[in-house]
Amino acid sequence: MVDEKAIQVAQEKYGVLLRQQLERVERLKKEGDWTDYSKLDKLVIGVCGGDGIGPYICASAQKVMEFLLADKIKAGKVEIRQIDGLTIERRVEVMKAIPDDTLAELKKCHVILKGPTTTPKKGDPWPNIESANVAMRKQLDLFANVRPVSVPELGINWTFYRENTEGSYALGSEGINVTDDLAMDFCVATTQGTERIIRAGFEHARKIGQNYVSLVTKANIIKTTDGKFLSIAEKVAKDYPEVKWDDWFIDIMTAKLIDPARRSDFRVFVLPNLYGDIITDEAAQIQGGVGTAGSANLGKRYAMFEAIHGSAPRMVTEGRAKYADPCSMIKAVAMMMEHIGEAEKAKKLNMALDVCVQFEKKLVMTGRSTGATGDEFAQYVMDTIQRPDLEKVWQGYVDSAIAKNAAQ
Ligand code: IPM
Numbered sequence: 113m114v115d116e117k118a119i120q121v122a123q124e125k126y127g128v129l130l131r132q133q134l135e136r137v138e139r140l141k142k143e144g145d146w147t148d149y150s151k152l153d154k155l156v157i158g159v160c161g162g163d164g165i166g167p168y169i170c171a172s173a174q175k176v177m178e179f180l181l182a183d184k185i186k187a188g189k190v191e192i193r194q195i196d197g198l199t200i201e202r203r204v205e206v207m208k209a210i211p212d213d214t215l216a217e218l219k220k221c222h223v224i225l226k227g228p229t230t231t232p233k234k235g236d237p238w239p240n241i242e243s244a245n246v247a248m249r250k251q252l253d254l255f256a257n258v259r260p261v262s263v264p265e266l267g268i269n270w271t272f273y274r275e276n277t278e279g280s281y282a283l284g285s286e287g288i289n290v291t292d293d294l295a296m297d298f299c300v301a302t303t304q305g306t307e308r309i310i311r312a313g314f315e316h317a318r319k320i321g322q323n324y325v326s327l328v329t330k331a332n333i334i335k336t337t338d339g340k341f342l343s344i345a346e347k348v349a350k351d352y353p354e355v356k357w358d359d360w361f362i363d364i365m366t367a368k369l370i371d372p373a374r375r376s377d378f379r380v381f382v383l384p385n386l387y388g389d390i391i392t393d394e395a396a397q398i399q400g401g402v403g404t405a406g407s408a409n410l411g412k413r414y415a416m417f418e419a420i421h422g423s424a425p426r427m428v429t430e431g432r433a434k435y436a437d438p439c440s441m442i443k444a445v446a447m448m449m450e451h452i453g454e455a456e457k458a459k460k461l462n463m464a465l466d467v468c469v470q471f472e473k474k475l476v477m478t479g480r481s482t483g484a485t486g487d488e489f490a491q492y493v494m495d496t497i498q499r500p501d502l503e504k505v506w507q508g509y510v511d512s513a514i515a516k517n518a519a520q
């Protein structure tokens with residue numbers, strides 16, 4: 113016998129969710145334009161360590177950030193604010209993904225550097241509260257998750273534009289257990305939310321002159337939401353006639369990323385939230401692991417920069433936190449520099465990271481006392497930035513890696 117009462121209860125819950133999403137659409141329609149950082153009297157950068165290894169790697173990355181912005185900080189053009197309260201203990205204490213006072217502080221900043229935060233899953237000792245990452249992306253409307261991956265010697269130069277506020281994540285904590293035997297989750301795509309991420313990807317392709325966008329969905333199966341993603345892309349693409357684009361299914365794209373004959377063709381990817389989550393870990397692994405990739409979460413009003421990996425609580429309980437690799441966070445600093453209009457600083461930091469992590473490797477991170485500490489590595493990066501011959505050294509390494517690769 114079908115449980116009519118259960119259907120009715122679920123319908124009511126569903127009604128609430130629909131209302132919330134339609135209200136959100138109305139807010140999206142009123143969204144302002146991108147912040148122009150050059151017009152600010154003072155740029156406020158919030159630093160929020162997170163938990164697990166977060167505070168350790170974030171502190172190392174902060175040193176690099178303060179080093180790069182030293183002149184601006186001294187001149188009062190940039191203010192760095194430490195923001196506490198995003199630890200799992202505090203979040204559990206108030207039973208919120210982001211405590212209200214922490215959120216209020218975050219909202220007073222323009223951009224945020226954020227360490228990883230623990231995301232409880234079913235079965236963990238923590239209550240199953242929503243991920244702080246996901247909550248921050250939603251609360252600050254950080255709709256574009258931009259993740260670059262580059263391996264110059266393999267011709268890989270990819271930028272992923274992952275939709276960050278909708279898809280399977282929008283109601284990830286609000287699925288419905290209709291009965292003990294039936295669970296349902298929801299996937300959300302709005303016209304406004306879909307259009308702005310696709311536009312951001314195309315704008316990026318146009319800006320960098322890398323005129324190739326690949327749209328990734330599973331529109332043959334997830335016909336409604338992914339289908340909408342694809343049909344909006346067809347419309348948006350018309351505004352970018354100089355940008356070549358194509359569309360792929362997520363399954364074949366995961367294969368193509370490891371196809372040496374094909375992968376170096378790709379440039380900019382635009383994709384819904386969950387596919388973007390999965391494929392950017394794969395892409396980061398090709399670059400050397402998730403510890404090497406940074407991530408920008410961009411909205412029109414706020415932006416947040418973070419590592420793409422988790423908080424590795426085990427490293428803390430095993431006393432190895434200071435050996436955690438801060439490179440992903442330092443990469444996030446480079447993305448922040450780019451975003452706030454400090455392109456030259458971003459370029460130097462990216463070159464220094466390549467030299468330190470991929471080529472020269474005077475110090476290596478092993479995650480244990482056999483390797484460098486995060487602070488030592490950050491210092492190595494800062495020393496490298498200051499090398500007067502940095503660009504020449506970097507170019508030399510890249511050229512010889514390309515030659516070596518071609519000879520294989
Ligand atoms: C990421 C992470 C997060 C996500 C987790 C930690 C919630 O995997 O940033 O890719 O799923 O988005």
Ligand code: MG
Binds near residue numbers: 389393420
């Ligand atoms: Mg992920």
